[in-house]
Amino acid sequence: MLEAEATADMLLMTQSFTAPAAVTEQRPEEVLVRAVLNGERDRFARLYEMYAPMVHGILLARVPRGEVDDLVQDIFLHALRKLHTLRDAGAFGPWIGMIARNRAIDFYRSSRETIEVTEQMAVARSPNRTAKEILDLICRLPEAYRETLIMRFVEGMTGPEIAARTGLTPASVRVNLHRGTKLLREKIGAIAT
Amino acid sequence: MNDNYLWDRSGEPDPEIQNLEEILGTLRYQPRTLEIPHDVQVGRRRNLFPAMAIAAGIALLAVLLGLWLSFNRRQAPAIEVKTIPPVTQPVNPATTSHDGQTPIATVVKPPKQIGVQKQREAPRNLQTRNRNSFTPTVIRQPELTPDVLAEKQQVLVALRLVSAKLNLAQRRTQGAPQLNQIRNQHKIG
Numbered sequence: 450m451l452e453a454e455a456t457a458d459m460l461l462m463t464q465s466f467t468a469p470a471a472v473t474e475q476r477p478e479e480v481l482v483r484a485v486l487n488g489e490r491d492r493f494a495r496l497y498e499m500y501a502p503m504v505h506g507i508l509l510a511r512v513p514r515g516e517v518d519d520l521v522q523d524i525f526l527h528a529l530r531k532l533h534t535l536r537d538a539g540a541f542g543p544w545i546g547m548i549a550r551n552r553a554i555d556f557y558r559s560s561r562e563t564i565e566v567t568e569q570m571a572v573a574r575s576p577n578r579t580a581k582e583i584l585d586l587i588c589r590l591p592e593a594y595r596e597t598l599i600m601r602f603v604e605g606m607t608g609p610e611i612a613a614r615t616g617l618t619p620a621s622v623r624v625n626l627h628r629g630t631k632l633l634r635e636k637i638g639a640i641a642t
Numbered sequence: 643m644n645d646n647y648l649w650d651r652s653g654e655p656d657p658e659i660q661n662l663e664e665i666l667g668t669l670r671y672q673p674r675t676l677e678i679p680h681d682v683q684v685g686r687r688r689n690l691f692p693a694m695a696i697a698a699g700i701a702l703l704a705v706l707l708g709l710w711l712s713f714n715r716r717q718a719p720a721i722e723v724k725t726i727p728p729v730t731q732p733v734n735p736a737t738t739s740h741d742g743q744t745p746i747a748t749v750v751k752p753p754k755q756i757g758v759q760k761q762r763e764a765p766r767n768l769q770t771r772n773r774n775s776f777t778p779t780v781i782r783q784p785e786l787t788p789d790v791l792a793e794k795q796q797v798l799v800a801l802r803l804v805s806a807k808l809n810l811a812q813r814r815t816q817g818a819p820q821l822n823q824i825r826n827q828h829k830i831g
Contacts, residue, residue: 485684486684488684490678490684493676493678493684494675494676497676498673501671501673501674502670502671505671506671509669514669518672518674521671521674522674522676522677525676526676526678526679526682529678529682529684530682530683530684532684533684579665580665580666580668580669581669583662583665583666584666584669599666601648602659602662602663602666602667603666603667603669603670604670604671605663605667605670607649607650607651608648608649608650609649609650623645623649626648626649627645627648630648630659633662634658
């Protein structure tokens with residue numbers, strides 16, 4: 450009987466058996482979204498700073514580079530207007546990423562001429578491996594790898610940052626980075642030879 | 643390929659990846675200030691709670707009203723039926739039997755009360771409530787004076803006699819024997 454009581458006391462004294470403190474930490478974007486919805490419109494600029502590179506990367510993988518900057522602005526303005534429709538304030542990244550993808554699709558629906566020019570430019574080969582050529586090679590990769598590689602190599606984001614912004618799991622991002630880079634190397638090697 | 647460097651730029655740098663970073667870094671996003679036009683309004687979440695509360699209240703009231711109406715309909719106002727005891731008429735010498743010994747006593751049944759509903763069974767408290775809220779309607783026949791009643795009875799007895807005599811005459815004309823119906827009732831039945 451005494452042994453049992455002693456064991457119970459020891460268990461209660463250990464940290465693992467004490468009640469965990471309520472962790473109510475909010476992610477920064479969640480706080481910002483709530484602030485904007487409560488009328489602090491200026492706080493949206495911070496969200497823009499945080500997520501503009503990601504949106505830029507998503508658009509760069511889909512639309513001509515000359516159109517990307519204007520589209521980024523349009524997408525954020527659209528997001529500001531529709532921010533009240535975002536149910537989970539912590540999911541701002543995936544939400545605005547989806548808006549960017551949809552906007553890229555709309556862009557191609559509205560301007561087919563641009564597609565033809567882009568494809569011609571992508572097919573053209575140049576002896577110098579410029580940034581544009583490599584970007585075109587990345588754009589020919591499967592969609593899952595395209596965005597991740599652009600965010601990593603163009604926007605300079607690390608794997609954990611990509612996972613945090615896009616809402617993907619770190620494991621998925623890691624796999625996409627590894628396989629995408631391998632495929633890109635093969636394509637660059639094929640062009641070189 | 644150094645996976646750690648590719649993942650989070652930790653560990654030994656991979657020269658090929660560094661080269662890609664340098665080339666593609668020229669396309670990096672150039673920070674621009676977001677110009678928010680003045681006409682852009684931040685959408686507000688619609689607070690649907692008041693509307694939902696009003697709708698729920700109206701629905702609740704409708705349900706309660708329906709229940710109350712159906713309950714009241716089931717407990718319709720009970721009408722009390724007053725039973726009037728049969729009135730025995732005094733023996734009238736004109737209505738004595740043929741042998742003149744046994745007078746025929748006529749029993750007047752109480753007139754049927756038209757439009758009077760049979761009282762339904764209901765809980766006592768409801769009955770008392772109904773009594774308080776509704777006045778029972780009793781249809782009363784006009785009261786007849788004893789003279790009028792006696793005349794009425796005379797007419798009725800006369801009619802019966804005439805009817806009996808007519809039946810007898812009919813049987814005789816048809817040639818059928820006059821049967822003692824009471825005695826032969828088992829044969830008929």
